[in-house]
Amino acid sequence: MLIVKKTERLEGTIKSPPSKSYTHRAVIGASLAEGKSIIKNPLWGEDCLSSVHGCKMLGANIILDKEKDEWIVEGGKLKTPDNVIDVGNSGTTLRILTSISSQIPKGYAILTGDDSIRRRPMQPLLDALKQLNIEAFSSKMDGTAPVIVKSSKISGNVVKIRGDVSSQFITSLMMLLPFNNEDTEIILTSPLKSKPYIDVTIDILNKFGIKIDKTENGFLVYGNQKYKPINYIVEGDYSSASYLIAAGVLINSDLTIENLFSDSKQGDKAIVKIVKEMGADIKVKKDKVIINGKYNLEGIDIDVKDIPDLVPTIAVLGCFAEGKTEIFNGEHVRLKECDRLRACAVELRKMGADIKEKPDGLIIRGVKKLKGCKLNTYNDHRLVMAFTVAGLKAEGVTIIDNEESVKISFPNFVEVMKSIGANIEVK
Numbered sequence: 071m072l073i074v075k076k077t078e079r080l081e082g083t084i085k086s087p088p089s090k091s092y093t094h095r096a097v098i099g100a101s102l103a104e105g106k107s108i109i110k111n112p113l114w115g116e117d118c119l120s121s122v123h124g125c126k127m128l129g130a131n132i133i134l135d136k137e138k139d140e141w142i143v144e145g146g147k148l149k150t151p152d153n154v155i156d157v158g159n160s161g162t163t164l165r166i167l168t169s170i171s172s173q174i175p176k177g178y179a180i181l182t183g184d185d186s187i188r189r190r191p192m193q194p195l196l197d198a199l200k201q202l203n204i205e206a207f208s209s210k211m212d213g214t215a216p217v218i219v220k221s222s223k224i225s226g227n228v229v230k231i232r233g234d235v236s237s238q239f240i241t242s243l244m245m246l247l248p249f250n251n252e253d254t255e256i257i258l259t260s261p262l263k264s265k266p267y268i269d270v271t272i273d274i275l276n277k278f279g280i281k282i283d284k285t286e287n288g289f290l291v292y293g294n295q296k297y298k299p300i301n302y303i304v305e306g307d308y309s310s311a312s313y314l315i316a317a318g319v320l321i322n323s324d325l326t327i328e329n330l331f332s333d334s335k336q337g338d339k340a341i342v343k344i345v346k347e348m349g350a351d352i353k354v355k356k357d358k359v360i361i362n363g364k365y366n367l368e369g370i371d372i373d374v375k376d377i378p379d380l381v382p383t384i385a386v387l388g389c390f391a392e393g394k395t396e397i398f399n400g401e402h403v404r405l406k407e408c409d410r411l412r413a414c415a416v417e418l419r420k421m422g423a424d425i426k427e428k429p430d431g432l433i434i435r436g437v438k439k440l441k442g443c444k445l446n447t448y449n450d451h452r453l454v455m456a457f458t459v460a461g462l463k464a465e466g467v468t469i470i471d472n473e474e475s476v477k478i479s480f481p482n483f484v485e486v487m488k489s490i491g492a493n494i495e496v497k
């Protein structure tokens with residue numbers, strides 16, 4: 071568990087950890103490219119290591135070089151896995167590798183993961199794959215993992231899928247469809263949520279030499295394309311940085327957060343705009359964010375359609391902001407490692423927060439003072455990190471369970487927080 075005490079000052083220069091989304095896509099894309107790719111500054115988080123594990127089981131040769139901080143990937147030859155692929159807690163790995171598994175030369179691939187993964191939706195992707203003549207089904211026949219995928223030849227040139235459950239389904243199709251012999255249109259049957267993650271997918275697929283165009287109702291993925299190997303440096307992660315930024319603007323601080331690029335395609339770069347709108351005058355440079363001062367935050371209304379992973383961070387910011395903060399358009403936030411809308415409402419209320427849960431979001435009225443207490447995190451890395459920020463600002467001591475889940479996306483979270491003066495201790 072993590073013992074968090076009220077902290078009056080944070081200072082120092084730190085680096086945001088590498089992007090989780092880019093690392094997943096880089097290692098999976100490299101596993102599909104014939105030849106040698108080098109991925110520098112990868113995220114050594116458990117989720118990305120699940121992608122490494124899955125790609126190895128599917129035939130890629132991957133060397134993880136800790137000293138050089140790079141992964142060397144030799145890809146291009148998929149094989150039938152000789153065991154079930156365990157994706158751990160990683161939705162991104164499960165969703166992308168389900169489609170890719172259909173390209174093994176024979177037999178079946180079986181993908182499963184932890185308790186949380188085995189509750190997350192897969193049916194829209196399975197239905198989409200069926201339209202492409204790919205046999206893939208839930209072993210429990212309830213639309214969740216374990217998922218069984220048969221080696222199949224893709225056929226068809228249109229696939230329809232809803233866009234409001236998970237953008238990872240679309241990413242998954244985009245990474246598969248270059249293997250089709252014909253061009254394929256992905257038609258979205260409902261408005262797209264988490265769209266910036268699709269921008270991230272297209273951005274890195276372009277680096278692999280894969281061309282995708284936008285169409286009126288979705289996307290066009292050209293057929294018969296080959297992934298080319300890449301030399302790639304992973305940029306910093308704005309979702310992870312959101313905890314550092316939130317702590318910085320809530321507590322009197324002098325912080326520089328490096329490795330955050332102002333021209334990033336990551337949707338969660340919106341955290342900068344959000345804290346500015348709430349009243350924090352932070353500075354954005356080409357490759358870093360600087361927070362210097364003490365701010366009085368004011369509540370705002372925030373559409374989280376495209377930024378689901380920021381919800382726990384925004385919920386904590388809202389607790390300490392003057393007036394009302396309303397989070398809306400976040401139905402999909404309930405479909406993550408846990409139901410994050412429910413979890414934020416239930417747990418932050420234990421600290422004295424005034425939070426109302428709505429089907430698509432939260433209404434938070436700032437109360438200035440929260441009190442430390444014991445919080446559940448449902449094994450969800452983002453809740454551990456967001457609640458740590460709340461604990462630093464709250465009166466007294468906050469005890470946070472299962473802190474080890476930070477290894478999913480921000481393995482050195484505790485060390486980084488301590489290095490800037492956060493009063494936290496693992497017990």
Ligand SMILES: O=C(O)C1=C[C@@H](OP(=O)(O)O)[C@@H](O)[C@H](O)C1
Nearest residue numbers: 091162236237238264267378379
């Ligand atoms: O593609 C990605 O890298 C991700 C997409 C998002 O999920 P949804 O598209 O399911 O909202 C996000 O929540 C997740 O952490 C990472």
Ligand SMILES: C=C(OP(=O)(O)O)C(=O)O
Nearest residue numbers: 159160161162379406407
């Ligand atoms: C939801 C997340 O990731 P994934 O979907 O890959 O499990 C996350 O990192 O918050």
